[in-house]
Amino acid sequence: MTPQSEAQKITLIGAVLDAVLGALKIVIGSIAHSSALVADGIHSLSDLLTDFMVIVILKYSHQEPDKEHPWGHARFETLGTIILGGLLILVAGAIAYDSLHILISGTQLLIPEWPTLLVAAISVLAKEAIFRYTLAVGKKLKSDLLIANAWHSRTDALSSVIVFVGIAGAMSGFAWLDAVAAILVGFIVAKIGIELSWKCVQELLDTALPEEDVQAYTDEIMQVEGILSVHSFKSRRMASHILLEVHLQIAPYLSASEGHFIGDMAVYRLRARFPDIKHVIFHIDTYDDEAENYCQVLPNRVEISRCLFAILDRYDATELKIHRLGLHYHTDAIEIDLQLNQQDTVAYDLPHLQQQLNTELSKHAWFGHLNLLVRHIDSNNQVLK
Structure with missing residues (x-):
């Protein structure tokens, strides 16, 4: 099974589960008087929307480079993750607003009935299972989009835990706990959405990789015989791929062909040790050209x-x-x-x-x-x- 097929398979399984759970929560929540469960159902249906979005984006992000996209199509995955994070924030705002309005308006709060508690428990178990499965596949394929979608499923599981506690509290005589649970669900969803979006915004801004990563790459390059120093090191990420640009200083009496061979050896070592490195641009120097353009x-x-x-x-x-x-x-x-x-x-x-x-x-x-x-x-x- 190809990586793309494996990613689509787990996403489709999650989509079916989201559709079933979303409909069940909304119907049971409406009939059995739980605004928290209805909010959780809306959250599940938002998962369904993002599942289909993930399938479409995965199809494009794994295409080979072409004339219009010489660096590949991995940015589609980054863009999709930002959209996914934005949807999470919107859903969170809607959930929190509705529940807060119920509390402030002084509307008579109805006590949830026992079927809502059962549906919330089923949701916790099902969403935790799909989270673990999706996260494992995402890490295996090094796909930020799949990992983001896995955490989206985890937010549904966590929100269902809060809903379960809120319903149990409301059934024990604290009716307001159901609405409070819905608001907490909104905050959890918003936090995940902001974190996912911010990470991808940094990527689109070509934010450099952490200093410890760059140092590890530099140490590996310096193992190549003939390289005197490494400078002007630039790094960035494109979805699951790492792109590097670096200046390599060699002795001034080496031929151009030998200098290029030394550079190729550095690239070979880097990609052998760090498989996430997709592309390396190197410039051969016979002196440190950072200080002045001689x-x-x-x-x-x-x-x-x-x-x-x-x-x-x-x-x-x-x-x-x-x-x-x-x-x-x-x-x-x-x-x-x-x-x-x-x-x-x-x-x-x-x-x-x-x-x-x-x-x-x-x-x-x-x-x-x-x-x-x-x-x-x-x-x-x-x-x-």
């Missing part, structure tokens, strides 16, 4: 090449062909690896040329050091190591 003050490859050719031209060395120009950027300086072909350097004193190049380039504030390298090639045009 690309505004350091020259690029074209500017450095132009400067080198100008120096070679002044020393009548324009026939030297640069095989490879390696640039190593540091926070405040650039080191240069200048590689030449051996056959082009026969007429030159290379140590002297290197000294001249370093002297000329040292006039620039951005310059660190230049290394002159020679590429040796044999008679078969093969590079010698």
Whole structure:
């Protein structure tokens, strides 16, 4: 059974139970004079509405990414949870208002009859059972929407406990306890609705994950050989998925391909240890770029090449062909690896040329050091190591 099918199955079971209990509570509560049981029945029918909403949202939230939603559809689940929380708050307000109006108006309160007590007891047992089942499936599938719906069922079970106590008190001669029980049910429902909605609002605002979680991710990344530091760590949640963006600092002399391989290794380790991590964007740094944007003050490859050719031209060395120009950027300086072909350097004193190049380039504030390298090639045009 697929996760989506399993989620829909438990939600359908809950929907049938909510329909039966809701109708039973309203009918028995109306006939046997319990406003608390009627309020609880309305709560159960609100569960029925949200059950169907959960089924529809689960269908969309588990779809694969597409052109319009490249990050996937998990936000549908978040949106659905907010709507669910809002409905809970509305239901709570209606329940509390009606019961409070009965108390204030001084209306003659009728004593509930014994069938209301029986229905309340049945509701407690049934809703507690569906709560535990739904919560287990929600945790297994890591679905906030299913977990939210499970707690919605738990509020019905808790409210039925309060209704049971209120009815029992009213039948013992304290008629006002039935209305008070209904008001307490409203407060419980409102509290759950506010908590669910606030959690999802934080998610939509891209609130960062707890510091201890980020530290655990950082510790795992630092286990990868070649990573010197981790900075600019950004985290957020999308329903049951975790999305991360991080800068990884490596040694400045590593190649771009090796740096990318090290980054991929970090992602592999993270996703292997933390399955909830859905996507990781990493940026490879050869220095800590948090303090300042050094690309505004350091020259690029074209500017450095132009400067080198100008120096070679002044020393009548324009026939030297640069095989490879390696640039190593540091926070405040650039080191240069200048590689030449051996056959082009026969007429030159290379140590002297290197000294001249370093002297000329040292006039620039951005310059660190230049290394002159020679590429040796044999008679078969093969590079010698």
